[in-house]
Amino acid sequence: MKQYILYITAAVSLMACRKSFIDLAPVSNQTTKTFFKTASDFEQGVNAIYDGLQSSKTYGKSAYYLMEVRSDNTDITDRGALAGVASQIDWFGEVTTNPFLSDVYAGEYIIISRANAVLDQVDGAAIADSSKKQYKGEALFLRSLAYFDLVRLYGKVPLVVKTESTTESLKDKRNEVTEIYAQLEKDLKQAADLLPAVYTNTAGYGRATAGAANGLLGKVYVTEKKWADALAVLRNVNGYTLVADYASLFNPATAINSETLFTVRFKKGVTPSEGNTFFSDMMPFSFFYNGAQYGGSQNNRPTKDLAAAYEKGDLRFAASMDTIYNVSASATQKGNYVKKYLDVPGATNDGGNSFPVLRYADVLLLQAEALNEQGYSAANGPGTAFYFLNQVRKRAGLPDKTALDLPNQSAFRDAVFAERRIELAFENNRWFDLIRYSKGLAIMQAHLQKEYNLSSPVLTPARLLFPLPQSEIDIHNDPVNFPQNP
Incomplete structure (x- = not known):
């Protein structure tokens, strides 16, 4: 890109x-x-x-x-x-x-x-x-x-x-x-x-680019559950690789890389403004960072449930979010916040982070999903569902999944669903995945009860x-x- x-x-x-x-x-x-x-x-x-x-x-x-x-x-x-x-x-x-x-x-x-x-x-x-x-x-x-x-x-x-x-x-x-x-x-x-x-x-x-168009088309096909069509087009997404350092994907200086198929670009410090509001919208109310005091609205805040979903040793956690932050040069406070878009703005509401729309990691996980939905296989060589899933996990510093861990189609489906949540956190995929996997109503009903102690509204398909x-x-x-x- x-x-x-x-x-x-x-x-x-x-x-x-x-x-x-x-x-x-x-x-x-x-x-x-x-x-x-x-x-x-x-x-x-x-x-x-x-x-x-x-x-x-x-x-x-x-x-x-x-x-x-x-x-x-x-x-x-x-x-x-x-x-x-x-x-x-x-x-x-x-x-x-x-x-x-x-x-x-x-x-x-x-x-x-x-x-x-x-x-x-x-x-x-x-x-x-x-x-x-x-x-x-x-x-x-x-x-x-x-x-x-x-x-x-x-x-x-x-x-x-x-x-x-x-x-x-x-x-x-x-x-x-x-x-x-x-x-x-x-x-x-x-x-x-x-x-x-x-x-x-x-x-x-x-x-x-053509890669972005094919990648988006593959995602459209997966959403429609046209698994064979999805595989055919996703295999045409060539010339991309996972970057070695997950955190670098969200650094404004390295937003153009081998993994990103398409991203919404922002640039701080220009007139008229081409910056974003991510920093002020997502950072904590009182936030001391890089020797300066800032104040945010603490919205789009990671939930306790998401924080607990990361596996031990997952390198993506430190790049994506944190559960403690500095309120002054010497004092800290507990609280979740998004780190993926942590870029000090040039001025208020003038951040320089890009917003990733489609990455090669997404393409790999979509291929793993499409293969599994056409029939479970325990094979783990190149081009298999396990191979695509484990490429993403390796970069995160996690051990490979094998047929012993995921012995059937249902277990593999759940593993891809869980991996997508962590890999693509805060990149506008989670709500759509909840719907696409037909898990949204049950998961969100439990979430409202557990996270907010809310038993209403009772969620129906209309929601x-x-x-x-x-x-x-x-x-x-x-x-x-x-x-x-x-």
């Missing part, structure tokens, strides 16, 4: 967004149809799509509330104006007006609308074929990532694949989940064919999806084609 540093350009204001969320007055008479002419114009348009990933509505903040805080991995500390609505997500008590629900929904559709603006124009553009392929591939990949998040969080959502007017968008319906996955498969296959394996110039560092933002329900006012989730 290579590095990209995104800057908001004039193209951002030209990208059409869903009118139910924002309605920007035009800064000129220029539209997306007249703006896109040169390769530089399309590059600005594509950069605007990436910029949507950095937003606080998506991977910059709100996404990890719906994907990690919702799970048994993390919780929040009641503090500040958003304490109540964050607690709703954590304790399964969210209302349809919860701002985290509307932020993520809006943020993902902003990404989609910006991608559609590029895709509407790129095929007919008078630019080099090589540039046309790259920009189209990137737009398809980024739109797919947004839809993959949406369909797993909300279920049926509008499948919008072209720029819409306000009138057209009000007629959108909630498409079937099967339609959305069919579009994901189609788009990611095309993106993998269009995108380069690597970029040969530094300006392309960090942009989506596996978030409600749609009430603003969307109200604007469409169409109970037949645009109903609320149960």
